[in-house]
Amino acid sequence: MAVSRTEAFARYQPNVSEFLSLCGRNYAHIVTLLPDDGGQGERWRIEGGFGKLDMALLENTPYTQLLEISRPSEVCHIVPAPRILVRVYHDAKLAEVLSGQQISHFKAVYDYPNLRMYQRDEKYQVNVFLEELLKIGRQATRVCLS
Numbered sequence: 001m002a003v004s005r006t007e008a009f010a011r012y013q014p015n016v017s018e019f020l021s022l023c024g025r026n027y028a029h030i031v032t033l034l035p036d037d038g039g040q041g042e043r044w045r046i047e048g049g050f051g052k053l054d055m056a057l058l059e060n061t062p063y064t065q066l067l068e069i070s071r072p073s074e075v076c077h078i079v080p081a082p083r084i085l086v087r088v089y090h091d092a093k094l095a096e097v098l099s100g101q102q103i104s105h106f107k108a109v110y111d112y113p114n115l116r117m118y119q120r121d122e123k124y125q126v127n128v129f130l131e132e133l134l135k136i137g138r139q140a141t142r143v144c145l146s
Contacts, residue, residue: 029134
């Protein structure tokens with residue numbers, strides 16, 4: 001049975017509840033890594049069994065925080081360390097990736113194929129990447145850098 005061209009290229013529909021669940025899990029991981037009395041501009045390092053994370057608090061408001069999270073590598077200096085900006089919404093208990101290495105703003109859905117070859121669900125995928133990155137911080141030690 002052949003699939004029609006319109007069925008093969010049907011527009012991607014994001015699963016909002018799945019995305020919000022992912023952002024909720026990321027929030028739960030991040031709040032365990034935040035300092036209790038962190039101020040804007042503060043930097044710290046998380047050292048875990050799977051590596052290190054460098055974190056910086058770029059913006060601190062009553063209900064949200066903007067974090068920069070990166071994973072330094074002492075082994076390979078050719079490839080730049082992954083660096084992402086994450087907005088933490090304390091009132092909604094969600095954490096969402098705002099930007100990454102090459103992308104300054106994520107769309108909810110990308111047409112595919114596209115010039116930059118982003119996945120249709122690129123926004124969801126970078127938040128999955130954040131979840132994997134935060135696993136480094138499980139049972140970790142916090143080291144103040146600033």
